Amino acid sequence: MIISCTVKKTWYFARYNDAARTLMIEPMYTLKPQNIVDVLPHPAFLLDFEGSIICANTAAKQLFGMRPEKHNFFKLIKQPNARKCIMKAITTNSLVTCNLELHLQTPRTYAASTAVLIPNTDENGVLLFTLNDVSAAIDAEKSRSIFVANVSHELRSPLTSLMGIVETLQGPARNDESARERFLDIMQRETRRMSRLVGDLLSLSKLEAKEHLAPEGNVQIFELIQRVTAVLSESTSAYKDRVNIHAQKNLPVIKGDQDELTEVFQNLIENALKYSHPHTPVDITITHMNGKVTIGIKDQSEGIAAKHLPRLTERFYRADKGRSRDMGGTGLGLAITKHILNRHRANFLIESEIGVGTSIVVAFTK
Numbered sequence: 001m002i003i004s005c006t007v008k009k010t011w012y013f014a015r016y017n018d019a020a021r022t023l024m025i026e027p028m029y030t031l032k033p034q035n036i037v038d039v040l041p042h043p044a045f046l047l048d049f050e051g052s053i054i055c056a057n058t059a060a061k062q063l064f065g066m067r068p069e070k071h072n073f074f075k076l077i078k079q080p081n082a083r084k085c086i087m088k089a090i091t092t093n094s095l096v097t098c099n100l101e102l103h104l105q106t107p108r109t110y111a112a113s114t115a116v117l118i119p120n121t122d123e124n125g126v127l128l129f130t131l132n133d134v135s136a137a138i139d140a141e142k143s144r145s146i147f148v149a150n151v152s153h154e155l156r157s158p159l160t161s162l163m164g165i166v167e168t169l170q171g172p173a174r175n176d177e178s179a180r181e182r183f184l185d186i187m188q189r190e191t192r193r194m195s196r197l198v199g200d201l202l203s204l205s206k207l208e209a210k211e212h213l214a215p216e217g218n219v220q221i222f223e224l225i226q227r228v229t230a231v232l233s234e235s236t237s238a239y240k241d242r243v244n245i246h247a248q249k250n251l252p253v254i255k256g257d258q259d260e261l262t263e264v265f266q267n268l269i270e271n272a273l274k275y276s277h278p279h280t281p282v283d284i285t286i287t288h289m290n291g292k293v294t295i296g297i298k299d300q301s302e303g304i305a306a307k308h309l310p311r312l313t314e315r316f317y318r319a320d321k322g323r324s325r326d327m328g329g330t331g332l333g334l335a336i337t338k339h340i341l342n343r344h345r346a347n348f349l350i351e352s353e354i355g356v357g358t359s360i361v362v363a364f365t366k
């Protein structure tokens with residue numbers, strides 16, 4: 001045992017003498033409790049076996065916003081789990097970990113670890129207790145599993161439909177010419193949807209990887225929107241002659257990626273066309289003011305209920321699931337849009353009024 005009875009003397013030191021908080025480990029070595037906690041990046045405390053706080057590091061002081069030395073640890077952290085964890089560390093003399101939900105400034109989850117540093121031989125035992133905020137990791141894990149469940153679900157529906165068709169074509173409809181034609185159409189639609197889904201997923205993961213890099217290149221936004229509109233008008237008669245573009249003269253070029261911005265406006269204008277009332281106009285305004293180029297896209301539709309608005313840019317989130325799927329949508333368009341616009345440091349706003357329509361605003365700083 002390295003720790004001798006000198007610990008007892010210095011233990012009282014640590015407890016009662018603020019100016020000279022020292023623990024003697026061997027007569028020739030002096031260990032400062034404050035140094036032990038200060039080298040740790042996460043909130044950390046040294047405690048006695050009764051729960052009195054000997055010292056705390058800066059991270060712990062920031063978290064609890066007070067001088068923790070004045071408090072009893074079990075009054076600071078009241079969760080029974082914390083007490084259990086400490087008791088187990090004392091009785092087993094081993095490292096013990098547990099999760100704690102603390103409601104400080106905001107509710108967060110911490111991985112707590114505690115271990116005995118000095119056993120309680122002369123009632124001068126010391127414990128180290130640390131807290132590591134794992135909320136972000138837990139959230140990331142939750143999002144990951146929701147994402148996997150969503151992808152599986154999105155792929156399963158077209159696959160189930162394809163399997164059903166193949167079985168029917170092999171069996172009862174083997175010699176039915178008209179059924180074969182109908183089924184081939186469905187197969188084509190479903191395989192296209194799966195292929196779009198895989199393409200969108202790849203596109204999202206590429207965008208995530210480069211989101212922190214500002215795009216290079218110059219984009220003439222009016223010309224880009226004109227081109228997108230022309231392609232959409234040709235794609236189906238339902239979109240023909242419905243888009244009106246009102247652009248200010250002498251618009252400056254925008255710093256941006258041509259292909260990515262084409263994808264953004266293709267999705268936003270197509271959304272306006274496909275989710276609005278048939279034959280109603282979609283008005284696009286492009287203005288330049290105070291160094292900002294702003295694009296507004298307004299449609300006339302049933303509108304989107306307020307509860308959906310904050311979630312529309314989540315992957316696979318749809319305000320109207322059935323309608324989006326029937327129209328071949330993957331529910332990834334606005335998630336991709338948000339990532340691209342983040343990379344372009346552009347503002348993105350979705351507003352909607354029930355019974356009136358939806359208005360999208362994208363603003364680029366030149």
Ligand SMILES: Nc1ncnc2c1ncn2[C@@H]1O[C@H](COP(=O)(O)OP(=O)(O)OP(=O)(O)O)[C@@H](O)[C@H]1O
Nearest residue numbers: 271272275318319320324329330331332333334358
């Ligand atoms: N202009 C709009 N009017 C009404 N609802 C809209 C509008 N734009 C988006 N939405 C709603 O937001 C949802 C998400 O849009 P998003 O573009 O991400 O996916 P999608 O259009 O369903 O699929 P994809 O873009 O892959 O074709 C849509 O399913 C729709 O419910």
Ligand SMILES: [Mg+2]
Nearest residue numbers: 267271333334
């Ligand atoms: Mg879309």
